[in-house]
Amino acid sequence: MGSVVEALEQARAAMDVQAWDVTCRLLVAVDSRGGLAEPEDLQRLALSACLTGRDEVADAGWERAYHAFLDRGEVLPAVRCAFWLGLVLSTARDDEARGNGWFARAHRILGERAPRNCAERGYLLLPAALRDLDGGDPQGALRAFADAAAIGERFGDADLSTLGCLGQGQALIRTGETARGLAHLDEAMVTVGTGCASPIAVGIVYCAAIIACQQVLDLRRAQMWTADLESWCDAHPDLVPFRGQCLVHRSELARWRGDWDQAVIEIDRACRWLTGSSDPAAGMAHYQRGELHRLRGEDALAEASYEEAIAVGHDPHPGLALLWLAQGRTEAAATAMRCAVQASSPDLPGVVSELRAPRPRVLLLDTYVEVMLAAGDVAAARAACVELDGVADVVRTGAVRSMAARARGAVAVDEGRYAPALQALGDARAGWMQLSAPWELARTRILLARALRALGDDETAALEEAAAERVFQATGAARELEGSTAQPAPGPATRLTSRELDVIRLVAAGHTNRAIAERLVISDKTVARHLHNAFTKLGLPNRAAVTAYAYEHHLVHGDVHRTV
Template sequence: MPTGGVRSAADGSPVATDWAARLRELHESGVSTGDGLEELGTAAWFLGRMDECERAWTAAYDIYVKSGQTDAAIRCAFWVGYMLEESGAAVKAHAWMSRVMDLCQRRSEEGEVGAAATAALCQAQAAWSAGRVAEAVEVGERARSLARDAGSSDIEVFATMGLARALVRAGSFERGFELMDALMLSIADGGVGERVAGPAYCAVIASCLERWDIGRASAWTRDLNDWCDAQRGLQIFRGECSVHRATVLGIGGEWTEAERVLADVASRERRPATLENALYELAELHRRAGRTHAADDGFRKAAALGREVQPGLGRLRRDAGRLATARAGVARALAAAPPPGRRADLLAAQVEFETEGGELEVAAAADEELRQLAETIGTTYLTALADRTSGTLLLAQGHPERAQPVLRRAWTGWRDLEDPYDGALTRILLARTARALGDEDAAQLEFDAARTTLAGLGALADLARLERLAASAPAAAAAAGLSRRELEVLRLIATGSSNRDIAGRLFLSERTVARHVSNILAKLGLASRSAATAYAFEHGLLEAA
């Protein structure tokens, strides 16, 4: 089998390998040696023919063991175990990895450093799978060092990949991503074997997206696509590669292409871990486009596979007027202690929902946690997300003058990331801020800019929300059934005034003010004065009548 680096053309791009043609050649030649069967298994693996791959590599392993080629047997057994683990056959994978450990123990006793490196790698992978991140870092460091000493390039790549992933999960972002960048450059330079390149790409990009490092994810996804395109007939990485690519496309506003890619994955993918993510991302695109039935169906299918479908499902429910359901769903998902990347998205949604529902203390706690998370991780995406949620909270708390610079900073982040959707959502908030400050001209300019972007994307659900918010304040009040006097009372509630204060301002009795407050809450379907305050800011009811 090929054990050297990925071949590169003169321009640095990968040289194409036709794995289907190579498999035919190997079948026609009637290979019977260990090396020949191992290469046949590799070709079958690239083509997604896992049963044939397992048969070929098992036969190669038997030949290596019988002929005393222990190092080759270790290598082959490791790949069988890896392939089975990735295919979801955990029991068989564990049995093969036990074989690897037994062979490694024997060779380590003979002083073979490469076998010790492989054993350490298997231990590090087991620690990672079991969630023992600190152990995965410690053993991964040892595996990487041993592999380097032994000159075992493939094992060093796997160890570096696992170590970097564990470092990022442990919070050592700078060193983790330094290792990932070096690994990606090594693949681009042809220093990584063909069989190792795909898993390395996928692991690195998954870590980037988990941390919302969109710049790195975009760069390495482009390289991964080039590498996949060079492997003619490739199937094994198409699912993961495509979901990563669709995520990056979606952030960049290329929703039509992202939807096409995800629909293709959803129609042919069989691995649950990949399929559930494709279904969720596809449902999110349906939700944004206003296709509520397709979105609901997609979220249900993803949930059936075990995927957490918040906050997407919550936003779908919120758009349908079921805010209480949305709030409960996000709170339940946060209680399950998701990883940092998903937690950030959930916290942002919680701020959205709780400010709409008037529970500003809950929203403030979520905002603070998201801010700390963004400062710890330090990516542009999370910083912009935290700024947007802070602006949302400040607006609901009645501080539009403080919200404005924070939201402007968030919009700058989205612009730098070339993320039009999140930028448009932020401009809606800027419009609400301008309106609360009494500048209706600026509000309409921001609404117009957001409207143009959302219409271009086909974000019908968000366009509907925008149009409700962009309506003039008197019209919004009338639509809610508020009288002019009730509107005056609502505006004073939003300033934090007590019933006594309001009575003094409007020359009314406290009993009359209490009746107005009760009527306002009933007409708006709200439960508290803080909820009424949030409603007033969201619907632009604070400027003079």
């Protein structure tokens, strides 16, 4: 047995320095020789297996440790084994029935055989709090999380107090108390930074805090904590459960800051890492990959990625709706967005958003405004702007404020109210500049240019368009580059994009779709899409009507037969 004793000592030493893969391999080898009997070693096996992605080994390890502790008469550590097994099953593996079974078992033995005052009673408040959080009762969740955190503080249990603090932050954000919620997340992250919490708790706090930040579009905190999570993952190369989600977050934030090449690299790594995984991050990864393909005009690849997201149960909107809109399928996009917005409607008045949805409601509303304007439903777009403004007043993060201001400006441009549009779009431009979000800034500049041209300030509009085009060039935004080469005309046609104006001018000059495609160096399908969008926006039924409209509003110039 000398070699078994040696291997156990090596495994315990490896666990102490967080060499989890080494720990797991050594303990599995010892176990195969019948040398793993102590519940503490079975706990080490379960934890190291969980952290290195050996799910079946981890589940069996916690279950055996639970029984071994009970056999030794030690109820409290047995309860902890049942808690961690239940938490992993119900959250990471989406096996709620088995997870709840282990929680019930822990409650039973805690009630029968444990003292009234113990930290373990605080741990068993967490599953109910999570159910309340996901079940639409954030106030109930807040109370339970606060009680758990207080018990953790009383017993000096870093995991419990930190998870309770994290939960309070999540619950407060869901009730609209964003500032207080973010303060609790800050506190939880401070504890994580001290190294007092266990690796499972650390991973949970990192991922949950980043997701909470992204739900209220607190890009600065999300960026900072994603970098911290990246460093933690890189310091533990054998870590599995949190790495895929970390890569997805890195890609999302690279997209926000306009570094699309890096975003593609990160999301490709995430998709490879999560292939065949039951991790919920797999759906996030496929959706994010679809978004990057869509933004670069790679429609077939985008559609395939959205289909992959759907296959693993992830909502493909608003990205897929925006793809349909770009393809000229305006009614399909409008129907999809109406359903998506209705499905994410808040349960309680004043609640920021339904945060159980895969994306924050503000992103749905932002797309909804764009799609409704394209579909000619200005009233619906205006109503969404009112809600966005209300959310911005509650959340008060820079990105939400900028998004709300841009939506308000877009509606004002569509309605021909150019002075209010300039004010709103100027506020949005300043906000995106402060957040270093060049893509969102470029989209805002294009709207601003349309308002400026309508008011006769062509020179300033040209400067805004040139600044936007530089971003489109740098990121490889194919559709925006395609539409930025011509100037929109003033008057009733200002709701059209520059490329849509190009197309209707050439239609009015008598050109076929094929001839227009050759002249503009775009596809026939793209011409048809632009023409369909123009018909929809102008309320015109056919080519003859759009030709009459173009001449009536002086959109056809003398040189249109030669060049655009």
